[in-house]
Amino acid sequence: MKKKVLVTGGTGYIGSHTVVELMNAGFTPIIVDNLSNSNISVLDGIKKITGIEPVFENIDCKDYIALDRFFEKYQGIEAIINFAASKAVGESVEKPLLYYRNNLMSLVNLLELMPKHGIDNIVFSSSCTVYGQPDVLPVTEQSPIKPATSPYGSTKQMSETIIADTVYAYSNLKAILLRYFNPIGAHPSGEIGELPNGIPNNLLPYVTQTACGLREKLRIFGDDYNTEDGSCIRDFINVVDLAKAHVVAVKRMLENKSEKSVEIFNLGTGRGVSVFELVSAFEKATGVKVPFEVAPRRDGDIEKVWADTSYANEVLGWKAQETLEDTLRSAWNWEQKLMSRDGNS
Numbered sequence: 001m002k003k004k005v006l007v008t009g010g011t012g013y014i015g016s017h018t019v020v021e022l023m024n025a026g027f028t029p030i031i032v033d034n035l036s037n038s039n040i041s042v043l044d045g046i047k048k049i050t051g052i053e054p055v056f057e058n059i060d061c062k063d064y065i066a067l068d069r070f071f072e073k074y075q076g077i078e079a080i081i082n083f084a085a086s087k088a089v090g091e092s093v094e095k096p097l098l099y100y101r102n103n104l105m106s107l108v109n110l111l112e113l114m115p116k117h118g119i120d121n122i123v124f125s126s127s128c129t130v131y132g133q134p135d136v137l138p139v140t141e142q143s144p145i146k147p148a149t150s151p152y153g154s155t156k157q158m159s160e161t162i163i164a165d166t167v168y169a170y171s172n173l174k175a176i177l178l179r180y181f182n183p184i185g186a187h188p189s190g191e192i193g194e195l196p197n198g199i200p201n202n203l204l205p206y207v208t209q210t211a212c213g214l215r216e217k218l219r220i221f222g223d224d225y226n227t228e229d230g231s232c233i234r235d236f237i238n239v240v241d242l243a244k245a246h247v248v249a250v251k252r253m254l255e256n257k258s259e260k261s262v263e264i265f266n267l268g269t270g271r272g273v274s275v276f277e278l279v280s281a282f283e284k285a286t287g288v289k290v291p292f293e294v295a296p297r298r299d300g301d302i303e304k305v306w307a308d309t310s311y312a313n314e315v316l317g318w319k320a321q322e323t324l325e326d327t328l329r330s331a332w333n334w335e336q337k338l339m340s341r342d343g344n345s
């Protein structure tokens, strides 16, 4: 029998890629999503790639009663991957309570319902934002947690604490916290990818939208940072690589390989790439020019951060495989597909 895994936020960017990888690995993912920042058409994309129609329930994880009923209906779920959360840093500064409500209530509901329904394992989407601007690079999982610079960041830190406290109190529970660096790219099939709402906040969707003429110019936020070319440095990780790490994490818990009841892993490539470098790598990989201008620094941006991935590589047995060039091409392929689908080209 295929093992059932609940994927909250499974129609979102990272969630949808993870659903595909779970199916490829022989699991039955069950998607719960309220479609607040995703589109139902993602289910078709998943089916086109895998040939399997994903199970989907339109439920808001903040709704305890609906979630309780969901678990009654779908007995035998063995693990949860919790992606359901809001993730726009700027929006979180303007609407802090929305972020605390969405991100924390959903998590608390899931954790409360896990023992009730006999589910022991949870994988949580955390972020390198918990490290703030690290004093030492690359960052390891032991690097200090810095005060959060946004309510979004606070919710990730608080969620990690909430999970650790809950696992401590309930001896059956186990958790793996995955701290993502900067996920980019799309599925190589071009059937699923990132679907930003409105004007993209994140760098690569802005780059691809500029490349296809939807936006006039990319603004590069700051060229006076203390880095070689003056722009910020990030660790850009391919979304399919990232998705695969979730499958490894679920298997690790189900096979009782976890060494501790709460394990934390950095998910990155280990390579720092500057914003200027990313733009020129995109131009080189795709042959498409990206008009840009240098703009003032963006509030709250970290100067540089990239991962020490040795713990994830050795203990989790996972390593990012895709090249930056292939990843950038996959994002471009997806953007072009979106353009032709929306009839804008």
Ligand code: UD1
Pocket (backbone or CB within 6 Å): 087, 088, 089, 127, 128, 129, 150, 153, 181, 182, 201, 202, 203, 204, 206, 218, 219, 220, 221, 222, 232, 233, 234, 275, 298, 300, 301, 302
């Ligand atoms: C942020 C969060 C990260 C979160 C992610 C999800 C922090 C420190 N980081 O990542 O935790 O998971 O959002 O959305 O809170 N840039 C431009 N022009 C643009 C857009 C971005 O120059 O139009 C630059 C930014 O200044 C930054 C880099 O590109 O230096 C990456 O930005 P972005 O893609 O927004 O990701 P982060 O801010 O690193």
